Amino acid sequence: MTIQASPSRSGGGPPIGVERDAVRRASRSLLEEHWDADGGYTVPNPGTYQPQWLWDSAFHALAWGHLGRPDRAWRELRTSLQAQHTDGFVPHMRYPRNFPGLDPVGLWDRSGASTITQPPIYAHAVAHLAGRGSEPERGLLVQARRGVEFLVRERARIDGLVPIVHPWETGCDDSPRWDSWRPPIGDLAAWREEKVALVRSVVHNGAGSAVGGGSFAVGSIGFNALVAFALGELASLLSDGVLAETAAGLVDAIEARWDGETWVDAHSRAGAGTPTLDALLALLVVRDRRQVAAAFDQLRDPHGFAGAYGLRYVRADQPSYEPQGYWRGSAWMPMQYLLLLAARRWGRDELGQAIRATSCAAAFASGWSEHYDPDTGEACGAAPQAWASLAAVIADC
Numbered sequence: 001m002t003i004q005a006s007p008s009r010s011g012g013g014p015p016i017g018v019e020r021d022a023v024r025r026a027s028r029s030l031l032e033e034h035w036d037a038d039g040g041y042t043v044p045n046p047g048t049y050q051p052q053w054l055w056d057s058a059f060h061a062l063a064w065g066h067l068g069r070p071d072r073a074w075r076e077l078r079t080s081l082q083a084q085h086t087d088g089f090v091p092h093m094r095y096p097r098n099f100p101g102l103d104p105v106g107l108w109d110r111s112g113a114s115t116i117t118q119p120p121i122y123a124h125a126v127a128h129l130a131g132r133g134s135e136p137e138r139g140l141l142v143q144a145r146r147g148v149e150f151l152v153r154e155r156a157r158i159d160g161l162v163p164i165v166h167p168w169e170t171g172c173d174d175s176p177r178w179d180s181w182r183p184p185i186g187d188l189a190a191w192r193e194e195k196v197a198l199v200r201s202v203v204h205n206g207a208g209s210a211v212g213g214g215s216f217a218v219g220s221i222g223f224n225a226l227v228a229f230a231l232g233e234l235a236s237l238l239s240d241g242v243l244a245e246t247a248a249g250l251v252d253a254i255e256a257r258w259d260g261e262t263w264v265d266a267h268s269r270a271g272a273g274t275p276t277l278d279a280l281l282a283l284l285v286v287r288d289r290r291q292v293a294a295a296f297d298q299l300r301d302p303h304g305f306a307g308a309y310g311l312r313y314v315r316a317d318q319p320s321y322e323p324q325g326y327w328r329g330s331a332w333m334p335m336q337y338l339l340l341l342a343a344r345r346w347g348r349d350e351l352g353q354a355i356r357a358t359s360c361a362a363a364f365a366s367g368w369s370e371h372y373d374p375d376t377g378e379a380c381g382a383a384p385q386a387w388a389s390l391a392a393v394i395a396d397c
């Protein structure tokens with residue numbers, strides 16, 4: 001079967017049609033090639049990203065489950081939570097062994113794992129796999145629950161939102177929403193140094209878990225939407241009213257931050273309301289139909305988020321938009337997947353179909369790269385990157 005989208009719907013550009021089976025085959029071999037049997041995880045990219053990353057592994061698990069290997073999916077979820085602290089905190093990186101050229105101790109002051117986290121997509125992965133009839137282990141469910149509960153319990157809220165303590169915690173490392181922490185744009189070495197300095201400024205509790213930002217504490221809408229989504233997924237899976245109530249509280253806090261155009265992060269510097277795609281992840285959880293309609297308009301707009309090869313990370317009408325810039329405007333497969341879930345939640349079939357078609361076309365056009373130019377499909381970053389295998393999940397969901 002061929003997946004088609006009309007170019008006008010997906011933002012202009014070439015008509016695209018890709019065989020669904022070809023997407024499945026290519027995704028499956030990508031995962032197989034990157035599978036590390038000893039470490040129990042899929043290496044994001046063998047050259048650039050060798051350790052295990054938390055949200056990458058959740059996306060890999062979704063793809064493994066979808067492509068007929070729930071055993072690998074569960075194994076990867078288990079290893080991604082292996083470095084969890086006793087208070088529930090889950091480090092965003094795990095170093096199962098030494099990697100030449102990487103110095104975890106120099107960066108994190110310890111060897112096996114990082115000291116900050118990433119969005120708790122693992123909860124969605126567990127729920128998704130369970131929904132497809134693959135029974136989760138009790139222990140994993142408990143771990144997922146404790147991981148999400150840590151965030152809502154241990155971090156002092158900013159305007160009702162769970163703060164992130166470092167830009168890396170969102171997974172959207174160089175978002176223009178962090179520009180007021182960033183040295184002059186263009187000076188990448190200085191920005192890297194600043195991000196390392198921000199790691200050092202993180203406040204930890206007695207168990208070594210990140211509870212607060214020193215120089216960086218932000219109520220990120222994207223991150224909070226994913227926390228609320230995780231709580232909601234676990235609440236349904238476990239039929240747990242307390243989790244559902246906690247999610248609802250976060251959703252109230254997110255809805256209160258709508259400025260007529262987007263949901264604005266909670267912090268006191270400039271740039272909190274830059275129109276980035278991760279802020280629209282609020283569509284996974286909010287209820288306000290006026291906000292929802294205005295957000296979806298931008299996702300369909302060719303001058304907004306809709307590129308010919310996928311949803312841009314930054315709206316094209318923004319001065320900061322760079323179609324090939326790292327978290328500055330290029331398209332990211334995990335974002336396409338999450339926005340597809342939002343489109344499905346709201347019955348936006350046309351947008352859903354556009355995301356399916358553009359994502360499959362972009363996977364092939366970009367050589368399954370880490371991210372890609374949303375206007376041309378050209379590869380950006382590492383290639384191939386294991387999470388591009390999400391294209392197979394996107395094609396079918």
Ligand code: GLC
Pocket residue numbers: 044049053055056170171172173
């Ligand atoms: C980059 C991305 C981050 C991802 C990591 C590993 O740092 O910004 O989201 O988790 O690479 O793929």
